[in-house]
Amino acid sequence: QVQLVESGGGLVQAGGSLRLSCAASGRTFSSYGMAWFRQAPGKERAFVAAVTWSGDSTYYADSVKGRFTISRDNAKNTVYLHMNSLKPEDTAVYYCAATPRLYRLYTRATEFDYWGQGTQVTVSS
Numbered sequence: 460q461v462q463l464v465e466s467g468g469g470l471v472q473a474g475g476s477l478r479l480s481c482a483a484s485g486r487t488f489s490s491y492g493m494a495w496f497r498q499a500p501g502k503e504r505a506f507v508a509a510v511t512w513s514g515d516s517t518y519y520a521d522s523v524k525g526r527f528t529i530s531r532d533n534a535k536n537t538v539y540l541h542m543n544s545l546k547p548e549d550t551a552v553y554y555c556a557a558t559p560r561l562y563r564l565y566t567r568a569t570e571f572d573y574w575g576q577g578t579q580v581t582v583s584s
Contacts (some may be wrong), residue, residue: 461557461573463486468553468578471545475582477563479540481555481575488536489513491573492558492565495529495540497551497580504554505568508540523549545582552577 467479479495494509506531508519517529526545530537538555556571565571 461488463512463555463557463573463575465553465575466580468580470581470583472495473547473582473584476541476543477545477580479542479555479578479580481538481540483536483538483557485536485557486493489533490559492561493529493531493538494556494565494571495538495553496568497549497553498507498577499548499551503553504537505536505551506568507553509564509566510538511564512561515565516564518566533545542580545580547582548584550580550582552579 462484465481495507496504497507498504510517510529514531526543528541554577555575557573558565558571
């Protein structure tokens, strides 16, 4: 089992940058595929980015491709989401998630077993 705690959210102007962090407990962090999702008010939770257990493969939603970068440091039990060129439509609660499924990159919320509590990102215009 793994517990996840996000941090790094906040208020930023359009065009700005933020780095989200997700710290995982437990000794088997490298055994999990990781991802970031987000949920805006009145909308369903949406996939943002995913990274394999080793960090060698990543996948992004079209809406963030070229602006966001997901990475992980298994020695620190942490996954990151670097967000550049932020837009007001990026405003949401951002969640990190972990899956023990390692066959491929996963993008559906139902494929992830563990979730953090979320961190708010607000982008002003």
